[in-house]
Amino acid sequence: MAIYKERAIVLSGFRLGEADRVVVLLTPGHGKVRAVAKGIRKTKSRFGARLEPLVHVDLLLHSGKNLGTVTGAEIVEPFREVREDLDRLTIASSMAEAADRLAQEHEPSPMLYKLLLAALRELELRPPGRVMLAGYLMRLLEVAGFAMALGPCIGCGADGPHTRIGIADGGSLCRVCGGQACLVEPGTMALLEVLSSAKMARANELAVPQANAAEATGVALRFVEYHLDRRLKSVNLSSVMPREASLVQT
Amino acid sequence: MFEGPVQDLVDELSKLPSIGGKTAQRIAFHLLLRTSRTDADRLAAAIVAIKEQVAICPRCFNFAAGDLCRFCSDSRRDETVVCVVESPPDIIAVERTGEFRGLYHVLGGAISPIQGIGPDELRVRELLDRIKADGIVEVIIATNPNIEGEATAMYIARLIEPLGIRVTRIASGLPVGGDLEYADEVTLGRALEGRREIHG
Ligand SMILES: [Zn+2]
Ligand SMILES: [Zn+2]
Numbered sequence: 001m002a003i004y005k006e007r008a009i010v011l012s013g014f015r016l017g018e019a020d021r022v023v024v025l026l027t028p029g030h031g032k033v034r035a036v037a038k039g040i041r042k043t044k045s046r047f048g049a050r051l052e053p054l055v056h057v058d059l060l061l062h063s064g065k066n067l068g069t070v071t072g073a074e075i076v077e078p079f080r081e082v083r084e085d086l087d088r089l090t091i092a093s094s095m096a097e098a099a100d101r102l103a104q105e106h107e108p109s110p111m112l113y114k115l116l117l118a119a120l121r122e123l124e125l126r127p128p129g130r131v132m133l134a135g136y137l138m139r140l141l142e143v144a145g146f147a148m149a150l151g152p153c154i155g156c157g158a159d160g161p162h163t164r165i166g167i168a169d170g171g172s173l174c175r176v177c178g179g180q181a182c183l184v185e186p187g188t189m190a191l192l193e194v195l196s197s198a199k200m201a202r203a204n205e206l207a208v209p210q211a212n213a214a215e216a217t218g219v220a221l222r223f224v225e226y227h228l229d230r231r232l233k234s235v236n237l238s239s240v241m242p243r244e245a246s247l248v249q250t
Numbered sequence: 251m252f253e254g255p256v257q258d259l260v261d262e263l264s265k266l267p268s269i270g271g272k273t274a275q276r277i278a279f280h281l282l283l284r285t286s287r288t289d290a291d292r293l294a295a296a297i298v299a300i301k302e303q304v305a306i307c308p309r310c311f312n313f314a315a316g317d318l319c320r321f322c323s324d325s326r327r328d329e330t331v332v333c334v335v336e337s338p339p340d341i342i343a344v345e346r347t348g349e350f351r352g353l354y355h356v357l358g359g360a361i362s363p364i365q366g367i368g369p370d371e372l373r374v375r376e377l378l379d380r381i382k383a384d385g386i387v388e389v390i391i392a393t394n395p396n397i398e399g400e401a402t403a404m405y406i407a408r409l410i411e412p413l414g415i416r417v418t419r420i421a422s423g424l425p426v427g428g429d430l431e432y433a434d435e436v437t438l439g440r441a442l443e444g445r446r447e448i449h450g
Contacts, residue, residue, distance in 0.1 A: 012364045017268055043425045049436035053364055053397045078436045083397055086404040093363035233366025 002063045006030060007076065009116055010055050011100045015041070022067065023051050024100060025059070028110040032103040035061055035068035047073055054079050054092055054120065082123045091128045094234040095119050095136050101228045102144045111143040115200075122200040130213035131195060135203025137220035138195040146170070146227045150193045153177050161186055165219055167226050182222075188215040195220075256282065309380070311356040311373055312338050321353055328352045330387045334377065334406065336360050336394060344392060352390075355380065360398035361405055367398075369405060377406070381415060388416040395422035395440070 008025035011032075016022050021040045025033045040047045050057055050073040060072030082088045099116045103109050119136045141147055148171050152159050155169070155177025163186055164178030165171065172189065173181045184192075191212050195203055208216075225231050252260065256278055263274035281290060306312075307319035310332075314320075321327055321341075331352030335341055341354050357372040369375075380386065389410055393399035407417045423441025424433055433441070 014365075046432055048432075048434040049396075050434045052436070055436070075435055078434075078439075080436060080439065084400060084404070086401065086408060089397075089401055089404075090363050097364055234363050 003071070004030075004061055004063065006033070006059050006061055008033065008057055008059055009096070009113065009120070010051055010053050010057065011096045012053050013037075013051065019045075021051070023070065026096075026099055026103055026109070026113050026116060028113040029108050030105075031107040031109045032100065032105045033061065033068060034105070035059075035070045037070045037073075049078075050075050052083065054083050054089075054096060056117065056120070077121070077124070079120050079124050081125075082120055085127070087128055088123045090234075091133050092120060092123055094133060094232060095140075097232050097234045098137060098140055098224055098228075101230070101232075102140065112140070115139055115143055118200040122204050126204060129204040129206060130210060131191065131206050131208060131216055132200075132204045134192075134213065134217040134220045135195040135198055135200065135206070137217075137224050138192060139198075139200075139203075141220070141223055141227070142196060144227070146223070148172075148192065148196060148223060150189065150196065161189055163189060165189075165192075167219075167222050182219070184215055184219060185212060187212045188219070191216045192219060310354045311358065311376070312341055312354055319354075326351075330385060331390065332377075332380070332386050332388070333390045333392050335392050336399065336402075340392060340394075350390075352388075357393070357402065360393055361402040362398045363401055364397075372402075374406065374409070378409060381410065381413060386415065388418065390418050390420065392420045 006025075006027045006029055008027045011024045011026050013021045013023040016036060019039050019041045021037050022034055023037055025035065027033055037047055037051050039045050040051060047070070049055070051070065055075060056077040056079065058074045058076055059070055062069040062071055079092075082092050095116060099112055103112055115136070119132075123132070138148070148165075150160075150172050153162055153174035154166070154171040155173050158174045160172060162172040162174050162178070164173040164175070164181040164183055166173045166178055166181040169178075169181070172178075187209070191206075191208055194206070195216065198206070221232065259278045259281070260271070260274045263269055263277050264271055269277070281293075285293075303315060305314050307314040307322055309318055309322045312319040312321065314322075316323065328351050332355050333344060333350055333352055334355045334357060335344065336357055336359060338356055341356070344350050344354075355373070355377050357374065357377070359367060359372050361367060361369055361372065381389070389406070391403040391406055393402045403419050407419070410417050421440075421444030423437060423444050424430070430438070
């Protein structure tokens, strides 16, 4: 069994047996890693809060047949503001869950890791803006190779701006090609285009009308859920997150 | 696979949490070969008894042997202070301190934004109803000091504070008997925030 060092963001964890926990980690070099932290649930565990979700840590890992084992952990960034504020935590949880679902085990994913780290750093500095989650999801789609095509109609090539988005088609559609696609406001289409290349700090400071923010978040979520082939579980505990944005289906 | 009754017991035991097939077999063999008839009868009777005699307290959702649990039915307890916990074993832990004389409220878990466990799956609404109906003036939130426990505490505080109720959170920090140099910065930071004056 090999020992290796990795930097990681803790995505989540679940109880194992009496006192252990399995932690799910996002690493640049090994993609998603699941590892056991032995004895972590005991009050006197040397791990303390080092392996709590959304903490950025330096780890010493023992690779195993199925599950690795964490043998050492030092905090790089605790992201306390993120974890101790309900609004930030709610959005960060959705971000971590989406990254968890898209990352593959043992497949290096430096971009996914960098993106989540950038998003957490932004949320540590400032409370979430209206389109922070939408911005992250649009960048996530791009990093994962599922970028939305928002230029000309993906059916016939007609120039935009268009007001229909085909989730399964992967982008914007004209009136003719996109009869069944969901309808968005022109402002939302423009917003999605901006977000698809915006850095996290920029996405978080964008001041846009609530209706467009909700619509953009709804589209981005549906896109991600379409590619994951499942709904994201993370729940909305916060008033700032337009989680249940309804889309007009025509 | 084993013969009739042995296999039946192995099957039943493997339904229990954190007991796999191998462990179930070990327990079954232990009961078969090393446990006296008296002890086996006592175990069987204890299992039957909890199903027949233990109910859930309709007020605080702790286990109850009568109509209400022993805290809710004890007139010496302070009914204006409620300590909110995740599960009944947490009540035992708080009681052991001997420091708390109020009543409890068992949530039945913790909010986990990441696992998709929201307030609707816990007894949060019941807590709000109690606060409005029972003249409660202080709520102490004693959920676990992890991300789920903190999220739960923040959520409940946000709901209750507008009602003009005092909401406090148990302090978390360093375990007594631990060494400061091994503490991580999150735990140590919390301990600093929760510091108290000492008088020598
Ligand atoms: Zn077209
Ligand atoms: Zn009770």
